[in-house]
Amino acid sequence: MIEEGGTWRHELKYVCDVPQLKIIESRIRPLLKPDPHAGQSGCYMIRSVYFDDEWDTCFRENEDGTDPREKFRIRIYNGSDERITLECKQKMRGMTRKLSCPLTRAQCESALMGRPAALTDGAPALLNKFVVQQKERRLSAKIIVEYDRVPYVFKLGNVRITLDENIRSSTQTERFLEQDFLRRPIMPTGQHILEVKYDAFLPDPIRQALALETIRRTSFSKYYLCRTYK
Numbered sequence: 001m002i003e004e005g006g007t008w009r010h011e012l013k014y015v016c017d018v019p020q021l022k023i024i025e026s027r028i029r030p031l032l033k034p035d036p037h038a039g040q041s042g043c044y045m046i047r048s049v050y051f052d053d054e055w056d057t058c059f060r061e062n063e064d065g066t067d068p069r070e071k072f073r074i075r076i077y078n079g080s081d082e083r084i085t086l087e088c089k090q091k092m093r094g095m096t097r098k099l100s101c102p103l104t105r106a107q108c109e110s111a112l113m114g115r116p117a118a119l120t121d122g123a124p125a126l127l128n129k130f131v132v133q134q135k136e137r138r139l140s141a142k143i144i145v146e147y148d149r150v151p152y153v154f155k156l157g158n159v160r161i162t163l164d165e166n167i168r169s170s171t172q173t174e175r176f177l178e179q180d181f182l183r184r185p186i187m188p189t190g191q192h193i194l195e196v197k198y199d200a201f202l203p204d205p206i207r208q209a210l211a212l213e214t215i216r217r218t219s220f221s222k223y224y225l226c227r228t229y230k
Contacts, residue, residue: 008095012196014215027209035151047146048073049176050223053137062224068092101126141173145226157198164193169226186229
């Protein structure tokens with residue numbers, strides 16, 4: 001069951017090659033600002049480890065287009081454990097929502113090893129929900145998804161456009177917090193993912209800038225793609 005709370009957003013995903021990405025980036029750069037979180041380089045690396053049960057329910061729900069659905073992941077940035085976040089990605093009636101809470105390194109390591117933390121009154125509700133599902137559904141770490149993200153933002157409509165390049169995966173989930181582990185690319189050579197997120201509406205100038213007939217919209221998540229080509 002999907003609980004109340006949080007903001008539901010539109011989320012559109014497209015498969016693009018490098019020339020298509022460059023055309024779109026040249027169009028949106030005069031309209032949107034680089035996300036300040038990306039720093040001077042304008043890019044950061046995202047690494048997530050996704051959890052699923054022994055029946056691969058999340059994977060199959062994505063494949064079947066089940067509505068509503070949700071999945072848990074733990075995420076870090078630029079390979080650093082300074083900021084570790086537990087996230088629950090939810091989808092319902094074509095809209096998406098992300099709930100999140102911080103994790104300690106010890107909590108993250110316990111989750112990776114399949115050892116649910118203790119339920120406590122003071123813990124974030126999302127963490128307690130994850131712990132319950134670890135126990136009841138036997139959620140376990142399935143795959144690492146890693147990629148380089150170039151993000152742009154626009155205040156009106158709360159628009160966020162990201163160019164996600166070099167998407168790669170690893171089944172060495174126990175090494176999620178390490179730097180040296182095996183990865184493999186999961187997209188055909190030269191192909192990347194463009195994501196467009198917004199609240200109630202997408203401003204017309206941005207919609208026009210994204211109008212490129214040759215890009216292909218996809219409904220599958222990076223988790224699904226990485227599990228397919230693991």
